[in-house]
Amino acid sequence: MGPFPKHLLHPRYWFTWLLLGIWWFFAQLPYAVQWYLGKIIARFMPILARRRTHIARCNLKICFPEKSAEERVLLLKQNLHAVVMGVLETGMAWFWSKKRLQQLIQIEGLENLDAIEGSGALLLGVHFTSLEMAGVCVNSHITRLDMMYRAHKNELFDFVQRNRRGRHNNKCKLILRKDVRDVLRRLKQGRIVWYAPDQDYGLKQGVFAPFFGVQAATITATSRFARIANVPVLPIFDTRLPNGVCKVRILPPLENFPSNDDVLDATRINALVESFIRQQPEQYLWVHRRFKNRPEGSASVY
Numbered sequence: 001m002g003p004f005p006k007h008l009l010h011p012r013y014w015f016t017w018l019l020l021g022i023w024w025f026f027a028q029l030p031y032a033v034q035w036y037l038g039k040i041i042a043r044f045m046p047i048l049a050r051r052r053t054h055i056a057r058c059n060l061k062i063c064f065p066e067k068s069a070e071e072r073v074l075l076l077k078q079n080l081h082a083v084v085m086g087v088l089e090t091g092m093a094w095f096w097s098k099k100r101l102q103q104l105i106q107i108e109g110l111e112n113l114d115a116i117e118g119s120g121a122l123l124l125g126v127h128f129t130s131l132e133m134a135g136v137c138v139n140s141h142i143t144r145l146d147m148m149y150r151a152h153k154n155e156l157f158d159f160v161q162r163n164r165r166g167r168h169n170n171k172c173k174l175i176l177r178k179d180v181r182d183v184l185r186r187l188k189q190g191r192i193v194w195y196a197p198d199q200d201y202g203l204k205q206g207v208f209a210p211f212f213g214v215q216a217a218t219i220t221a222t223s224r225f226a227r228i229a230n231v232p233v234l235p236i237f238d239t240r241l242p243n244g245v246c247k248v249r250i251l252p253p254l255e256n257f258p259s260n261d262d263v264l265d266a267t268r269i270n271a272l273v274e275s276f277i278r279q280q281p282e283q284y285l286w287v288h289r290r291f292k293n294r295p296e297g298s299a300s301v302y
Contacts, residue, residue: 005159013156020160027091031104031244034088042081049287053080056286058302063212064281078282085240086129086285093132094164098140105137109250112234113142113192116253120187120231123194123250124222124269125238126276127285131196133246134238138194139168146173146186148195180221187229194236197222198273200292208295209266212274217293223258223265233257237276240283 026034046053056079060072067075092101113121123138123145125131138145147165152158162174175182175193183193200217209218226233232253239247254272258265277284291301 005155008156008159013154016154016156020157023091024095026088027095031092034092035085035244038081038084038088041084042077045080045084052083052287055289055302056080056083059286059288059290060281062214062291062301075282079284079286082129082240082283083285083287086132089130089246090132093136094160098168101136102140104133104245105140106245106247107137107141107250108248109252110141112250112252116232116234118190120190120229121192121253122187122222122225122231122233123192123236124233124254124272125194125196125236126198126273127196127288128238128240128280128283129285130238130240130246130283131285133240134236134248135165135194136168137238137246137248138236139165139172142192143169143171144191145169146175146191146193148177148183148193149174150177183225184229187225187231193225195221197269198290199288200290202293207263207266209263209270211270211290214291214301215295215298216270216291218266218270220262220266222269223262226258235272235276239280 026037029037041048053076057072057076060067060075060079064072064075092104125134128134135147139147149161149165152161165174166172173186173191175186177195183195186193197219199219201219203217205221206217206219208215210216211218222233225231234253235251237249237251241247254268257268289302294300
């Protein structure tokens with residue numbers, strides 16, 4: 001990170017500064033207090049975030065048709081609480097001391113990275129609501145890690161998120177999601193790049209592949225990165241434990257991946273992501289329009 005851009009003190013950013021200050025204040029509360037605060041806020045999510053709540057409700061309906069309406073209502077309530085906790089935990093990840101954060105992170109499977117020492121690798125993650133705390137965890141333990149991220153339209157917010165995410169590992173580079181060349185460059189240099197391919201980025205760089213039995217636009221970058229850079233792909237799974245600890249597991253590299261078939265590879269990745277989600281469906285980021293793009297002739301899910 002370079003020096004602080006002084007133009008971010010301009011009055012047009014004052015409201016953002018205020019929101020960041022409030023966020024910082026709530027982040028100082030004990031985790032148990034924030035947990036119950038999250039419960040309260042989650043009750044108002046259908047009002048405060050009506051559109052996102054509607055998206056989550058639609059996703060749960062299409063992905064879990066075997067569940068009863070009552071079961072999906074309960075799952076939605078649990079998920080909204082998890083989403084709120086994800087926001088509160090982002091404040092912890094950004095504003096807690098490194099020492100304090102160590103109490104809330106665990107990691108397993110580092111030996112799988114040690115086994116490929118000297119080689120670049122893709123860490124294939126999933127958009128669980130504990131993602132920000134998982135970032136703290138991997139950044140604190142993996143020195144040769146780089147991370148893909150999406151720039152925020154608000155320049156001040158974007159500066160803060162890059163600054164706060166980078167403080168756990170000053171060698172970590174945040175790579176813009178669309179900067180394919182930089183990703184390949186870092187992989188070929190022996191770096192480990194963490195990214196999550198489970199969102200709908202359209203069909204320009206993707207294909208339709210089944211996800212929970214529904215055709216979903218799926219990015220093909222996973223197989224392309226692995227093929228061009230000749231690196232292994234290691235799944236990474238994070239979960240929020242009942243005591244608030246974010247536990248991260250790094251799994252062994254995928255075998256016989258990639259193939260020469262983008263649809264086959266995308267189907268395999270979706271099946272892997274789905275298997276992770278089914279273990280803790282209440283913690284997935286269902287507020288994202290995963291089925292935004294639909295096959296021709298198919299009705300909108302939302």
